[in-house]
Amino acid sequence: MIEFQPGRYRRTIVRIWKTTGISLGLLVFFIVAVRFNLLWLFGGMPDLAMLENPQSELASELISEDGRSLGKYFSENRVRIEVDQLSPNLIHALIATEDARFTNHSGIDGRSMLRVAKGVFTGNSSSGGGSTITQQVAKNLFETRSKKYRGVLGKIPLVGTVIMKTKEWMLAVILERKYTKNEIMMMYLNTVSFGNNTYGIKVASRSYFGKEPIDLTVTEAALLVGMLQNPSLHNPLRRPANATRRRNVVMSQMVRYNYLPAAEFHALKDKPLDLRFRLDGPNAGLAPYFQESMRGYLEAWIKLYNEENDTDLDLKTSGLRIHTTVDSRLQQHMETALKEHMREQQRLFDAHWKGRNPWAYPNGREVPGFIEKAVKSLPHFIALKKDIGEAEAWKVMRKPYKMKVFSYDGEKEMHMSPIDSIRYYKRFLHAGMMSMDPRSGHIKAWVGGVDFKYFKYDHVKQGRRQPGSTFKPFVYITALQKNYLTPCDRITDQPVEGNWNPPSSQYSYQSLTLRQALGQSVNSISANIIQMVKPATVADYAHKLGITSQLDEVPSLCLGISSVSVYEMVNAYCSFANGGYRTEQLAILRIEDRNGNVLQEFHPKQNQELSDLMAYNMLYLMRGAVEDPGGTAARLRSYGVTEGNEIAAKTGTTQNHSDAWFMGMTQNLVSGIWVGGEDMQIHFRTMALGQGGHAALPAWGMYMKNVYADRTLEQYKKAAFIKPANFTPVCDESLKDSSGTYTPPHASTDEGAQF
Structure with missing residues (x-):
């Protein structure tokens, strides 16, 4: 037992020890209270099973027989990848910007923790979040800030922040014990949002630059990492100047931590963003009609599979990999050929009916009331008629407004009424x-x-x-x-x-x-x-x-x-x-x-x-x-x-x-x-x-x-049909009529049903 000798500072030392002991006790009590949600004040924590097998929503992917992605079904567009599929540029940009001591700490960075504490108690929001990558994984994967984990005290602004941070620190420590640094990094990169309904680095890389993550250059990697701070504020599509500045901040951090030579930074900082954005949304990519046709079948299959196997698979969130019979090369050739052919057919059709409407009787006379009949069958018109009456519904349908319409030369913006748009599309x-x-x-x-x-x-x-x-x-x-x-x-x-x-x-x-x-x-x-x-x-x-x-x-x-x-x-x-x-x-x-x-x-x-x-x-x-x-x-x-x-x-x-x-x-x-x-x-x-x-x-x-x-x-490749062994050779005189010489009856245009 420690005994303090009488002296000038005895009382002060005792007070310090008592304060320290009480503080440590309260800290332990607070941590235990948070962990076990004492009196339902602090909100729950993810259970151990979730920590052992953390799950995030993953898009289910349709894959062609030759291994290409045809498209995805998702609520959050996310596809998981592994660390060996990342460019070193991306890893360096991430660590330099988000967590410079990532490889050294055990989930909590002491310096960042002190900075955050100071900011919380002083109300200084500019002090930064300071969360480690591991803490951000805890927040993203386990939704520590959602209502289901909030508790009574979580509704108090300052107290709620402290409780949420504590939960994230605790989860970070557990994650560090259970997973390697590479696994934690991939949990992070596979779950974060990059704006524009893109989640995870693979989808972001494809969407913004049309390439795989392993092929990202320094500037591309820096742009994507820079967006993580605030995907809306640094959105390169809507705020390119902000995105460029943030990209350069990331590259300067790479210079600071010796991942990028200063000379290379100066050579790169003025480069344009060079985006090749293509929204990787539902039914995007090859074979969209096939994708949509398969959706109903897959949902029915999942329902039956869940019933038979007591599972809870979901087409949009379970990350299923659906290997199809479609060949992406044949699909691309068909899409290209059909589009080229239909462009020409539409040109001929428009010229053929120039100045006239193409809805006609066999004698060429226009079908009267054709468009009006089409309008009356629309669910939108039927709903309007029910709500505001037929006369007002027609007024709405005749009111023009700006809309984008299809054309073979690319999307066009036009002023049209709904009736005009129906008339426009009926011509295709x-x-x-x-x-x-x-x-x-x-x-x-x-x-x-x-x-x-x-x-x-x-x-x-x-x-x-x-x-x-x-x-x-x-x-x-x-x-x-x-x-x-x-x-x-x-x-x-x-x-x-x-x-x-x-x-x-x-x-x-x-x-x-x-x-x-x-x-x-x-x-x-x-x-x-x-x-x-x-x-x-x-x-x-x-x-x-x-x-x-x-x-x-x-x-x-x-x-x-x-x-x-x-x-x-x-x-x-x-x-x-x-x-x-x-x-x-x-x-x-x-x-x-x-x-x-x-x-x-x-x-x-x-x-x-x-x-x-x-x-x-x-x-x-x-x-x-x-x-x-x-x-x-x-x-x-x-x-x-x-x-x-x-x-x-x-x-x-x-x-x-x-x-x-x-x-x-x-x-x-x-x-x-x-x-x-x-x-x-x-x-x-x-x-x-x-x-x-x-x-x-x-x-x-x-x-x-x-x-x-x-x-x-x-x-x-070209080939003859396989001939059965018992096939009789071509009929003798098969191309001759009874007179010995065959003559086609007439120039045949009658190739179809005439009735």
């Missing part, structure tokens, strides 16, 4: 295009429209339109399967005996092979065949091969009168290209959690509906459209895709040229495209412009030309 043509690997069922590319930001409706899977003559192969395969016909049989181009004939048909009365008839899309031949086999049988075979929409069992079904989607048509055509198997479309290969653990793998389901010989017979017949005189797809030769290659194809056009289709098959890829107006009344006035061979085929040609030119896509 739309498109949907998809590719599948016929053998695996893998969806390889998916473009559901011309621009997802302005046209969100997906014309691959949501949209259903009449397929016109692209439906005819299902009529032909039914006849072959039911042994009504063989590939070498002939049928005369003449009217059908019975109550129904295709309207507007021009009859040549020549004997045509099935290949000639299908290649030239002769309507009377299809009508004759469906009379043989019956419409119900055709519908049954179409459903067996992959068509899921309801089909009208009437004779005109042979001309494609029942609406279907591109998604269905591509799947059904795959049965011809893969040896007769109906293969269920597969979009997702596997789903992993944030740590890379596989939650589920997916495999295609197949069922053989045709023999390989019968499937090849159809390929042989459909090659006629590309290879033979008068074939409706002969234009493909101009794209350089036919030489040294075998392509089976079918064009399609519907009544009044409202829908243009093209279906193309190669050995390893089946693709389909639809082009048309938002409504069937919106169309070209002539077959020359509106037929599938003109309005749809070129996009396929450009797409495949790009695919064949891409040397990284050798698996899709």
